[in-house]
Amino acid sequence: MTRPWRLLFSSVALGAVLFAFAGCAGLFGNNKVQHSSSLVDYLYPGKRQKVKPSIPHLDLPLSVGLAFVPANTRDLQFNEKAKMDLMDRISKEFKKIPFVHDIQVIPTAQYTNEGVSSLAYWTIVGAWIVRGEKNDTDTLMDAAVFDIPSRKLLFRAPGTSEIKGKATPVNLDKQLRVDSEAGFREASAALVKNLQTSLDAFKKKVKEQPKEYVITHKEGYGGGALGPVVSILLLVLGGLGLWLGRRT
Amino acid sequence: MKKRFPFVTLSVTLAALVVYAVPGLSAWLVYNRTEILRGEWWRLFTAPLVHFSSSHLFWDALVFAGAGTAVEWLGYRRFWLACTVAAFLPGLYYLAFKPHLLVYGGLSGLSTGAVVYLALHRAKRGGWESAAWTAVLVLVAAKIAVEAGLHHAIFARAGAQPFPVLPSAHIAGCLGACAAFIVDLLKKSPA
Numbered sequence: 001m002t003r004p005w006r007l008l009f010s011s012v013a014l015g016a017v018l019f020a021f022a023g024c025a026g027l028f029g030n031n032k033v034q035h036s037s038s039l040v041d042y043l044y045p046g047k048r049q050k051v052k053p054s055i056p057h058l059d060l061p062l063s064v065g066l067a068f069v070p071a072n073t074r075d076l077q078f079n080e081k082a083k084m085d086l087m088d089r090i091s092k093e094f095k096k097i098p099f100v101h102d103i104q105v106i107p108t109a110q111y112t113n114e115g116v117s118s119l120a121y122w123t124i125v126g127a128w129i130v131r132g133e134k135n136d137t138d139t140l141m142d143a144a145v146f147d148i149p150s151r152k153l154l155f156r157a158p159g160t161s162e163i164k165g166k167a168t169p170v171n172l173d174k175q176l177r178v179d180s181e182a183g184f185r186e187a188s189a190a191l192v193k194n195l196q197t198s199l200d201a202f203k204k205k206v207k208e209q210p211k212e213y214v215i216t217h218k219e220g221y222g223g224g225a226l227g228p229v230v231s232i233l234l235l236v237l238g239g240l241g242l243w244l245g246r247r248t
Numbered sequence: 249m250k251k252r253f254p255f256v257t258l259s260v261t262l263a264a265l266v267v268y269a270v271p272g273l274s275a276w277l278v279y280n281r282t283e284i285l286r287g288e289w290w291r292l293f294t295a296p297l298v299h300f301s302s303s304h305l306f307w308d309a310l311v312f313a314g315a316g317t318a319v320e321w322l323g324y325r326r327f328w329l330a331c332t333v334a335a336f337l338p339g340l341y342y343l344a345f346k347p348h349l350l351v352y353g354g355l356s357g358l359s360t361g362a363v364v365y366l367a368l369h370r371a372k373r374g375g376w377e378s379a380a381w382t383a384v385l386v387l388v389a390a391k392i393a394v395e396a397g398l399h400h401a402i403f404a405r406a407g408a409q410p411f412p413v414l415p416s417a418h419i420a421g422c423l424g425a426c427a428a429f430i431v432d433l434l435k436k437s438p439a
Contacts, residue, residue, distance in 0.1 A: 235311065
């Protein structure tokens, strides 16, 4: 197993996985074209079985793997630079969390490994609706953060875009490509914004529902802390010392 | 001895409060070995301003504010030296000798330094006051010895979860206090 996959699927890692869906309608309304890249299809081809998620065990500080799931069709090839830009922006959001110590962005080219399918079975429940009216371009993106060992979705953040079609039969291919890129940018921006909200909500949820998440700390996570007992003793003794000093 | 406004103490305490209150600032300033090795060197000395929970911040800041204010108010001039050593030394030490330590934060090294610096000065004065400050020094030494001996067996709490305390941060605070105290003694000694 290559290093990125060890990272992504180790017990200490969260997998932050992006999967994008884009729909492009052809010139005529009834001739819709839809493309998607599915996390489940990619990770577990031909193996769908319901699994019951267990309680996630978050061992702090966390390592987060970040990957863009490849498209299952050659028609859905997003610009590599745009994908890396989006991953960088998502990385920056994760870097705002003090207990995340490392974020590994896994290039799409490395996101292929035959060992993945043997690790676990997942079922992701959700509906993704792709509308296409005439030559409109609708893009739906979704960043999902999974705790791999417990097979639990920790949180997700969507981003959507709807670009109204302007193409004519003459420039159809070119315009659809331009619209697709614009849709990607818009959906990415929406996703990053939603990710901030989702991260905040997740942190709050972890605090408010301690039974839902097991949190431990690795040896590599430490703090300088005095604690209440020692602090009070020091303050009392110090105060006593100062008081005695004033009297003499 | 001339009384002084506790400028260092208030600045550091206020900074710790701001870092805790402003979202994202903690992650930007905490000791993170991976990011330091990628070039974010400021984390080496900003880590003491970062706290992992409100109780972690409260007790660290309370002791630092109390001891630091007394130190500055009473006019011990090299408090800045104690703070500088306590802020810089742990990060450099962890980077060089503790590769497994990935994340660290907390003001307690500076708090310990402030307490020890004050205690060393006041313990010279004799009488019952000296006894009280000696007790403070013994308490600090005992805490560090127990933490070091039990290898992270004493825990502080970050919210509902405990996290391991790093006695080396407190040792750095003591070293800073001793350095400042020795410089004070040398400067006072007749040439």
